[in-house]
Amino acid sequence: MQAYKIGSYALVVEPKRCKGCALCVYSCPKQILFLNGSGKIAVKEIEPCIFCRICEMRCPDFAIWVEKALTPGPSPVMTHGRGVA
Numbered sequence: 001m002q003a004y005k006i007g008s009y010a011l012v013v014e015p016k017r018c019k020g021c022a023l024c025v026y027s028c029p030k031q032i033l034f035l036n037g038s039g040k041i042a043v044k045e046i047e048p049c050i051f052c053r054i055c056e057m058r059c060p061d062f063a064i065w066v067e068k069a070l071t072p073g074p075s076p077v078m079t080h081g082r083g084v085a
């Protein structure tokens with residue numbers, strides 16, 4: 001599992017759950033997602049991410065989601081599971 005953080009938000013990916021269907025890749029309005037050499041979800045660059053949750057809603061295997069930190073700052077405390085709004 002890997003978390004890409006900007007401010008109080010994070011995009012979290014869990015490649016072990018990913019089956020490589022690419023639904024999220026084609027749905028992302030910022031085109032920042034891709035499948036790596038192993039056919040698993042990966043993030044090109046996090047800066048353009050607007051944390052819209054489209055990838056989260058598209059993924060049938062809960063392998064990518066957005067989390068909001070409970071406290072803002074450089075080391076936010078992450079929520080568990082698929083996160084809260």
Ligand code: SF4
Pocket residue numbers: 011027028029030031032033048049050051052053054055056066
């Ligand atoms: S939250 Fe939105 S912009 Fe960010 S990776 Fe997912 S679909 Fe793309």
Ligand code: SF4
Pocket residue numbers: 017018019020021022023024025040041058059060061062063064
């Ligand atoms: S939608 Fe889910 S299972 Fe499909 S490529 Fe994206 S992260 Fe992997």
